[in-house]
Every structure is written in C-alpha cells, then in structure tokens.
Amino acid sequence: MLTEPLLSGITLGGIYALIAMGLTLQYGVARIMNLSYGESLVAACFAALWLFTAVSVNPLIGLLVIVPLAALINWLIYQVLLMPLVRRAPSRDALEVDSILATFGLLFVAQGLMFAIFGGNYFSYNFLSIPVQIFGATISASRLLALAFAVIIGLALYIGLTRTRAGTAIRAVAVDPVSALLVAIDVRATTAFAYALGGALVAAGGVLVSMFLTFNASLGVVFTMKALIVVIMGGVGNLLGCLVAGMILGLTETFVATYVDPGLTLAATYIIFILVLLLRPQGLFGARRS
Amino acid sequence: MSIRNSAFSAAMIALIVLLAFVPLVTNGYQLSLAINIMSYMVLATAWTLFSGPTRYVSLATVAFFGIGAYTVAVLGEELSWPLVLAIAFSIGFALSLIVGLSTLRLSGVYFVIFTFGLAELVRQLVTWYEVNVTRTLGRYIFIDVTHAQIYWQLLALAVIVFISGWLIQRSKLGLALRVIGDDEAVARHVGINTTLAKVVLFAFSASFMTLAGAIMAPRWTYIDPAIAFNPVVSFQVLIMALLGGVHRLYGPVFGVIPLVILFEVLLAKFPNHFSIMVGIAFLLIVYAIPRGIVGLVEGMQFSLHKAKGAKA
Numbered sequence: 001m002l003t004e005p006l007l008s009g010i011t012l013g014g015i016y017a018l019i020a021m022g023l024t025l026q027y028g029v030a031r032i033m034n035l036s037y038g039e040s041l042v043a044a045c046f047a048a049l050w051l052f053t054a055v056s057v058n059p060l061i062g063l064l065v066i067v068p069l070a071a072l073i074n075w076l077i078y079q080v081l082l083m084p085l086v087r088r089a090p091s092r093d094a095l096e097v098d099s100i101l102a103t104f105g106l107l108f109v110a111q112g113l114m115f116a117i118f119g120g121n122y123f124s125y126n127f128l129s130i131p132v133q134i135f136g137a138t139i140s141a142s143r144l145l146a147l148a149f150a151v152i153i154g155l156a157l158y159i160g161l162t163r164t165r166a167g168t169a170i171r172a173v174a175v176d177p178v179s180a181l182l183v184a185i186d187v188r189a190t191t192a193f194a195y196a197l198g199g200a201l202v203a204a205g206g207v208l209v210s211m212f213l214t215f216n217a218s219l220g221v222v223f224t225m226k227a228l229i230v231v232i233m234g235g236v237g238n239l240l241g242c243l244v245a246g247m248i249l250g251l252t253e254t255f256v257a258t259y260v261d262p263g264l265t266l267a268a269t270y271i272i273f274i275l276v277l278l279l280r281p282q283g284l285f286g287a288r289r290s
Numbered sequence: 291m292s293i294r295n296s297a298f299s300a301a302m303i304a305l306i307v308l309l310a311f312v313p314l315v316t317n318g319y320q321l322s323l324a325i326n327i328m329s330y331m332v333l334a335t336a337w338t339l340f341s342g343p344t345r346y347v348s349l350a351t352v353a354f355f356g357i358g359a360y361t362v363a364v365l366g367e368e369l370s371w372p373l374v375l376a377i378a379f380s381i382g383f384a385l386s387l388i389v390g391l392s393t394l395r396l397s398g399v400y401f402v403i404f405t406f407g408l409a410e411l412v413r414q415l416v417t418w419y420e421v422n423v424t425r426t427l428g429r430y431i432f433i434d435v436t437h438a439q440i441y442w443q444l445l446a447l448a449v450i451v452f453i454s455g456w457l458i459q460r461s462k463l464g465l466a467l468r469v470i471g472d473d474e475a476v477a478r479h480v481g482i483n484t485t486l487a488k489v490v491l492f493a494f495s496a497s498f499m500t501l502a503g504a505i506m507a508p509r510w511t512y513i514d515p516a517i518a519f520n521p522v523v524s525f526q527v528l529i530m531a532l533l534g535g536v537h538r539l540y541g542p543v544f545g546v547i548p549l550v551i552l553f554e555v556l557l558a559k560f561p562n563h564f565s566i567m568v569g570i571a572f573l574l575i576v577y578a579i580p581r582g583i584v585g586l587v588e589g590m591q592f593s594l595h596k597a598k599g600a601k602a
Binding site for chain 1: 319346347349392396398399400402403404406407410411414415416418420422431459521522525528562564565566567568569570572573574576579
C-alpha cells in the first residue's frame with residue numbers, strides 16, 4: 001500500500017533532482033537566475049512528443065538529438081542575450097536583477113511560441129506504459145526507465161564535475177570567478193559552457209518527464225518554481241543537496257497527491273519552501289553566507 | 291521655494307480635477323481605455339512604491355490584484371461596498387505580511403522566487419477551493435456600478451497611492467529605503483531595521499494592488515481563477531514601470547500610457563501572438579533603456595547641463 005506512492009515519489013524526486021542540477025549550474029556558476037528555465041523543459045517535452053508521433057523516434061533516441069540541441073540553444077542564448085548583461089553589470093547583485101528581468105521576458109516569448117504552435121491543450125503520448133511489478137507495487141515501465149536515466153545522467157554529471165579538468169574549472173568559477181581567472185581558467189567560456197550544460201540537463205529532464213506526464217504550454221512556471229525550491233533547499237551549487245532536496249520534494253508531492261488531494265501539491269511545495277526559508281535559508285548542505 | 295511648491299500643488303489639483311471630467315466627455319470605448327490606463331497606473335505606481343527604492347523585483351502583482359477581484363466576487367453582493375473594499379485591503383495586507391516576513395529578512399533573490407510562483411499558488415488554491423467546497427468554477431459579479439464610477443474610484447486610489455508615496459519619501463521610512471536600495475549592509479550598520487522597513491512598504495504596495503483588483507472586478511461580470519490570476523498582468527505592470535523608470539515615483543506614468551495603448555493594439559491585431567510580442571517589447575526595454583524614459587531624459591538633461599558648464 002505504501003510502496004506505490006513511495007516508488008512514484010522516488011521516480012519523481014529523481015527527475016526533480018536532475019532538473020534542479022541544471023538550474024544549480026546556471027545559477028551557481030553563471031550567476032543567471034533563469035526564470036525561463038521551465039520553458040526549456042516544456043520545449044523538450046514538445047520536441048520529444050513531436051519526434052515520437054511525427055517521425056516515430058523513441059524518446060530515448062530522441063535524447064541524443066534534443067539534449068545537444070538544447071545545449072547549443074542555451075549556449076547561444078548566453079552568448080547573445082545574457083553576455084551584454086554580464087558585461088554591463090557593475091556587481092553580482094545587479095546581474096541577478098538584470099538576468100531575472102531578461103529571462104522573465106524570455107519566459108513569455110518562449111511560452112507564447114509554444115502556445116502559438118501547440119495551443120493550450122494537454123498532451124501526452126504512449127511510450128512503454130506497461131505495468132511492472134516491484135515489491136508488490138505496480139508502476140509503469142516508462143517511469144522506471146526515466147528514473148534509471150536520471151540516475152545515469154546525474155552520476156555522469158557528478159563524476160564529470162569532480163573528476164575532470166573541465167569540471168574542476170566549472171567548480172572553481174562557481175566558488176570565485178576572479179581567482180579562477182588568476183589560475184588561467186577562461187571564465188567566460190567556462191560560464192557559457194556551464195550555462196549550456198544546465199540547459200542540456202533540463203532538456204534531458206523534459207524528455208524523461210514527457211514519457212509519463214501530461215504537459216501543456218503553460219506548465220513551465222511550475223517546473224521553474226520547483227527547481228528553484230530544490231536548489232535553495234539543497235544549497236546553491238550543491239549537487240548532493242539537489243538529490244536529497246529533489247527526493248524530499250518528489251516524495252512529499254506524491255504523498256500529498258495520494259493521501260490528501262492532487263490539487264494541493266503546489267501548496268505542499270510552498271509549505272516546504274516557507275519552512276526552508278524560516279529554518280535553513282542557506283539550504284540543507286549550504287554554508288551560511290557571510 | 292514655497293511659491294514653487296504651492297504652484298506645483300495647484301497644478302496637481304487642477305490635473306486631478308481635469309482627469310475627473312474624463313468620463314463626462316468620452317464615449318464608451320475611450321472610457322474603457324481610460325479605465326485600463328488608470329488601473330495600470332495604480333498597479334505600476336504601487337509596484338514602484340516598493341520595488342523602486344528597494345530594487346526587489348516583485349513578480350506577484352496579479353496575485354494581489356486577483357485576490358481583490360475574488361473578494362468582490364465572493365462578498366460583493368452580500369456586504370456594503372466600502373466594507374468589501376476594507377476586507378480586500380486587509381486580505382492583501384495579511385498575505386503580503388506573510389510573504390514579506392518569510393522572505394524579506396533574506397537576500398532579494400528569495401523574495402523574487404517566492405513572488406514568482408505566488409500567483410500560480412493562489413490560483414491553484416482558489417481553484418481547489420471552488421472545485422471541492424463550492425463545487426463551481428467561476429463566479430458572476432452583478433454589482434450595480436457604472437464605468438464612470440469605476441474610473442472615479444481608480445482615480446481616487448491613484449491619488450492616494452501618489453500621496454502615500456510622496457509622504458513615505460519624505461519620512462524616515464523613505465530615507466531608510468533609499469539607503470537599503472543603495473547598500474543594504476550599510477543600512478543595517480547605521481541601525482536601520484531593514485526587514486521592518488521593507489515588510490511595511492511591501493504590505494502597503496500589495497494592498498493597493500488588491501484594492502485595484504477589487505475596484506476592477508465589476509467590469510468583468512464573470513471571473514474564474516484563470517481570468518483573475520492571469521500572469522500576463524504581473525508582466526505588463528513590470529514592463530510599464532520599467533519603461534517609465536522606477537527610481538522616481540511618477541516614472542511609471544510615462545510607461546503606462548503608451549504601453550496600455552500599444553497592448554490594446556497588439557491584442558486586437560495579434561491575439562495569438564500577444565505574449566511573444568509583449569516579451570520582445572520587454573526585452574527591448576531591459577536592454578535598450580534600463581533606467582526607463584525618466585532616466586533617459588534625466589541623463590540627457592545632465593549631459594546638457596555638463597556641456598553648458600564646460601562652455602562657461
């Protein structure tokens with residue numbers, strides 16, 4: 001009885017963690033508070049849907065197309081749209097305000113584009129929605145597959161960031177962009193790369209989500225909100241924090257939806273957010289900012 | 291100085307009286323445009339009241355506006371109108387206190403995030419309540435009020451917002467807020483209770499938005515959560531304030547008038563691409579005129595002044 005919401009909570013939490021990892025890269029490294037983040041996710045959902053229904057490409061193969069494309073688009077957005085703001089910002093706080101405004105505008109452009117193309121209806125497609133039995137609970141195969149892919153991608157990211165030169169450079173820029181410059185790290189290129197990587201992760205999250213969730217053009221805001229809350233709860237820039245916080249959020253939502261009311265999941269998310277703000281604003285794993 | 295001040299006051303009073311005559315000389319369409327302008331004037335000025343000096347970007351305008359509208363939808367036919375307005379004001383005030391107290395003692399980004407999702411949260415909660423408790427989604431508002439009366443109420447509210455803003459700027463609170471906007475750490479070190487100052491101001495700004503929603507509600511006759519909590523409203527208010535310039539209280543006026551008219555035209559000509567157009571307009575403003583029209587004009591005056599000084 002309890003295993004069913006537990007399992008779907010874990011799958012949802014895994015996806016949230018993956019999505020939040022992308023945002024923590026964009027915010028923690030590139031210092032861009034990206035309010036159009038959820039729109040990238042929804043766009044990836046639509047791309048996967050289109051590939052599956054129009055060209056009958058399986059979404060897992062679709063990942064191979066959509067993820068690099070998303071990375072490229074995000075890289076371009078950073079270089080063309082956000083770079084002028086980075087250049088003109090006198091301080092990190094000023095950049096934060098400017099990036100909030102710019103990405104807020106981007107949100108409406110992206111949402112409007114998707115509305116114009118797909119309309120306001122809800123979409124879903126049938127991919128591997130075969131019931132699977134685990135520990136006496138029934139769960140669809142697509143959900144399990146999504147979780148497995150989220151784990152693989154998350155692990156790859158973790159290893160990439162901690163074990164490679166490029167990953168170390170990204171972490172260095174996150175800690176201190178000025179000092180990173182002193183040890184011959186190309187900060188501008190690294191930030192752009194981190195931003196693109198963040199976009200790639202959220203696109204991967206979008207493709208995985210589209211395999212088991214219904215979605216529509218205006219769903220982005222909710223995903224941005226959840227990703228932001230996970231990032232803050234985990235501590236900005238902390239990948240392990242993303243994982244734990246994502247799980248907490250996924251499980252809470254599933255339990256609220258199962259035992260209380262599905263219409264109150266966002267309210268539950270907000271209650272968690274308020275608790276974090278009141279009790280531990282620096283995040284579960286974050287150090288107190290001086 | 292005092293002559294200049296009284297001349298200014300006289301001009302303002304004359305302007306208000308002149309504006310009060312608008313419903314008597316306009317036709318239905320023009321009046322409805324005037325109501326739109328006046329409504330956004332209140333919203334954008336109330337937004338600037340808080341976000342201008344503190345530089346905390348609030349994205350929750352429509353959350354408060356929609357709450358005002360819903361208060362009227364629920365209570366409008368049962369209670370007397372002033373009482374309904376008072377209740378709307380109190381609800382807006384209470385909610386903004388909750389938002390303010392949980393976020394404004396932290397850095398600005400928490401506030402932005404909280405307000406970013408607030409309208410969606412309130413929308414979902416109202417939807418949930420209507421579906422599960424009242425079992426109807428959508429309400430009719432039958433209140434006997436003419437468009438001219440709506441306009442006059444908005445005008446009165448706009449005057450109140452401007453006067454409060456002016457009084458706040460001259461008060462200790464206004465000084466505190468300017469210090470916070472310049473450097474929050476300095477503000478704390480000189481002994482300003484920064485959290486209190488921000489929360490109080492945010493609560494007033496949000497309550498004015500709630501009142502605007504309440505006054506505008508009878509115009510709709512039918513509302514549901516999707517109409518009352520349409521996120522585009524928050525977005526439009528933000529654009530108008532930024533285009534006008536947020537470092538002066540009167541700045542948004544210069545953004546509201548052209549943009550209400552522009553949006554009216556865009557909505558009529560491109561109903562399906564409206565949000566794309568608004569988004570692009572917004573990006574242009576953020577990139578090209580970050581300090582707004584008022585900032586642009588002041589910058590030009592400043593360089594003119596400097597050029598004169600150099601000659602002499």
